[in-house]
Amino acid sequence: MDNFTALLNKQKDFKKPAIEERIRILRNLKAAIKQHEKDILQALAHDLHKSEQEAYTTEIGMVYEEINHTVKHLHKWAKPTRVKTPLTHIGSKSMIIKEPYGSVLIVAPWNYPFQLAFSPLVGAISAGNAVTLKPSELTPQVSQVIRTIVEQVFHEDQAVVVEGGVDVSTELLKLPFDYIFFTGSVAVGKIVMEAAAKHLTPVTLELGGKSPCLVMPDADIKLAAKRITFGKFTNAGQTCIAPDYLLVHESVKDELLREMTACIQDFYGGEPETHPHFGKNVSQRHFDRLSQFLSNGTIVTGGQRNIEELKIAPTILDHITWEDPIMQEEIFGPILPVMTFESLDEVTNMIKARPKPLALYLFTTSKKTESYVLDNLSFGGGCINDTLMHVATPYLPFGGVGESGMGRYHGKDSFFTFTHEKSVLRQTNRFDFSFRYPNAKNGLDIVKKFLK
Structure with missing residues (x-):
């Protein structure tokens, strides 16, 4: 537990990388995946008996598409957005600034152990977060390959893989992460949400049910x-x-x-x-x-x-x-x-x-x-x-509703899932409206003219 706490503290001190740096990291991640393609395919064959065609299509290829799409659009997604200002705020400018949540915990499942670990990782990194990634213990060879790739691409303060069973997940969930992304069963999703509530940590829950x-x-x-x-x-x-x-x-x-x-x-x-x-x-x-x-x-x-x-x-x-x-x-x-x-x-x-x-x-x-x-x-x-x-498709958000989950990701939605949209109003100093202050004469009458 002490090691996990020290790791989290290190990630909380992580400085948000510039957009170009995030793009560089994502390209390096894709290159590392390509370098280890054979290892990934062998691990998926061992752990789940997946054929090369199925493994490439549903696991590796989908991650490539996610990276390509993100790299292409990240500048547009991440840039501050100007929004309109009402008449009551004349002279001011309003904007939305995209900032990372900070430290993110991603808990991945065993059924698509590579794709469902790296797809949310791409979103979290594109938004500028530091990530602790917990792969499934039920697919140990895939987990080892994931760890090898992440250690090759990232410094520990930006992204790290923590392996282990239920006991490790339990200890990680006790920590005050800034965001938790979980993929798994409804029953475990309830446990994750309960743990997150103790720190008021926002969550995305990708669950399931009877479709x-x-x-x-x-x-x-x-x-x-x-x-x-x-x-x-x-x-x-x-x-x-x-x-x-x-x-x-x-x-x-x-x-x-x-x-x-x-x-x-x-x-x-x-x-x-x-x-x-x-x-x-x-x-x-x-x-x-x-x-x-x-x-x-x-x-x-x-x-x-x-x-x-x-x-x-x-x-x-x-x-x-x-x-x-x-x-x-x-x-x-x-x-x-x-x-x-x-x-x-x-x-x-x-x-x-x-x-x-x-x-x-x-x-x-x-x-x-x-x-x-x-x-x-x-x-x-x-x-x-x-x-x-x-x-x-990266153009359609993926996620559940009700007991099947909350939150969504893929493409643009992955970036915004791991992003806090910070509202900022920049007020002018050239003039001031005295009617808003409590000592203003006829202040209420003037306010009513604007707000009716």
């Missing part, structure tokens, strides 16, 4: 099946924005499940649990938890397990009800429960009766249906006729 996928009878079923299969089973379903459950119109359920079964076979072969491009569950505990869900409902396809490699084949479960155990918590694995509906009102009422999801996916060719769902359902973000892809 629905709606398929209407007018959807392009073949294409929907392909995109849902991709979104659900990427990273073995261990994605916070993966479709958690499928709500499909009764009239097209059989066709959709047939097409999805064919897509699984096409993507991962006849024995997905042994396929080299299909990921593993991160730990024995998660594997055992997911295995219990296989007894819910009826297995349409999948269900096979590779106990040695902690793999569960992509599985679709039919005849599921809201009372089944699989519907009581976020699945976070390669199992997709299916339920049906008959009307749009029915399905929107189902979703509204539950906590607001992090993501929602709608497959339809009807603009009327699209408008109805967007107007009537609240969720963090999502896609129409696709899955996952809204998270892969």
